[in-house]
Amino acid sequence: MNDEENVEKLGEELYSRIYKQHKDTAGKLTGMLLELPFAVLVQLLQDEAMLTAAVDKAFKALQEATKPSQIKLIVEDDLSTSSDSLGEQLFELVELYNTGYSQKITGMLLEQQKDVVVSLLSNPSLLEEQVNQALETLKKETVRGLNDSLDVEDPEEFGERLYSAVQKINQDHANDITGMLLEMDHTALHQLLCDNMLEAAVQKALSALGINSTEHK
The missing domain is CATH 1.10.1900 (c-terminal domain of poly(a) binding protein)
Incomplete structure (x- = not known):
């Protein structure tokens, strides 16, 4: 499935969710939210509270005749307040790899840009790649620390x-x-x-x- 088909599928699911509360404006609200990055859209569908907040902001912006593109900035600002939620979800996924370093690896991954962190939640192959890289780094640091102890x-x-x-x-x-x-x-x-x-x-x-x-x- 290509990106266009993925977005279309997300759009259909968004519309279905939004239609329940905003029947008259569901189409416009869905279109406004679809301007967000794909990873953010995935996060919205996984987090009911975030989706509700985003729809409310989009509806308010629509009522005030705000340019649809501005909703992107509004919702992305919300991501900065959802660090705890992202961290918890990311930790649960990292824990599945049973590395013994779940907490440290999660912390390392959370140091990246918010949109990158969000994309890890919906991209298993990218997450696995970054978990392995972080694990390799931690192992090298452990060995380096052992060498330091041996040297002194x-x-x-x-x-x-x-x-x-x-x-x-x-x-x-x-x-x-x-x-x-x-x-x-x-x-x-x-x-x-x-x-x-x-x-x-x-x-x-x-x-x-x-x-x-x-x-x-």
Whole structure:
């Protein structure tokens, strides 16, 4: 289905919703709202309160003979007041990926422009792409932090941070795995972290312990 067909479908649904309350002006009100970005239209249909507010503003603008194009600015301003709602919806979707970093990833995604955030709610492939990018960034930051701890020669601090990182990969056996990794030579462990091979090292440790790597999933 192309963009034009998508918009037409949204227009039909909008008209159906609006007609219930504004039979005489449903066509004009629908036309005014269809000037909004596609992602915003999707959000309106998902959020009844936002849709009602947008229709009310459009109706008022119509009564005052305001140019239809101005409704775009009016409704988009409303998006700035719906950050909590967007954040909650986005978190629920990010949580489905079971990354262990849902809260942090949601926060990272919410730093983008509002229209981009709204588009993530209706575009699964784009959301997955950005979740994976954010996850990769967080993993690199975790490894960088571990390297920093290793460099300052603080065994206790490093052990805690290594345990935290291992726990995100395999929570059930984090103690045993961390203990095994800490027995490694200082230089070898540093190289392992520099090469972003922590996950592979965890799998090897599980094998050495005689544990199936899928048991924790």
